[in-house]
């Protein structure tokens with residue numbers, strides 16, 4: 663069942679999604695939160711930082727990381743998390759889980775990551791952004807869904823979309839590690855946040871289409887508990 667919540671704009675989207683996360687943590691103080699990076703969640707993290715909730719028992723697990731970037735590189739997701747989430751929200755070091763972008767053996771790192779998530783008892787709430795091409799995490803469109811955390815070759819569209827955080831598309835790493843579709847689908851609850859007209863087409867796919875690996879977000883139609891929070895531009899006049 664997909665529940666859709668409409669926000670007027672980006673700011674309101676941050677408040678609405680932020681409130682969903684706060685409610686989750688009120689219900690379960692030691693929640694395992696699956697977190698996303700990128701432009702869309704920034705408003706959520708800003709909202710949470712203003713509210714100053716007690717997240718001392720929360721464990722955070724990241725969706726993905728670029729391969730080849732160190733945690734000290736300002737373009738890495740590790741750095742993003744430190745800057746916008748872990749430090750402002752005072753998440754303890756022992757409660758921060760993210761794939762290692764500098765790992766020597768990607769396959770081993772993916773296996774280790776899956777085990778770590780399992781050891782935490784799974785994810786209570788997974789926050790997801792949406793790619794213009796319909797990706798979730800870095801699960802790119804393709805002939806089949808990939809189940810577990812894996813190494814992925816980023817699509818030209820994703821590298822172009824993310825070039826705004828780098829100098830140019832060529833500077834965006836070619837590879838990343840991402841939670842797989844099954845890893846995401848095992849989360850007990852999913853919160854998909856979508857902002858802007860560029861995402862309207864991808865969002866449309868889960869509001870009346872079928873499930874296809876060519877538009878990875880459509881897998882969420884099979885999840886029992888999904889909330890989509892989207893702003894007016896992304897909804898494109900719907901709702």
Ligand code: PGA
Pocket residue numbers: 699700701702703791792793794797798799
């Ligand atoms: P964005 O990225 O929030 O920066 O638009 C979303 C995504 O690619 O998953």
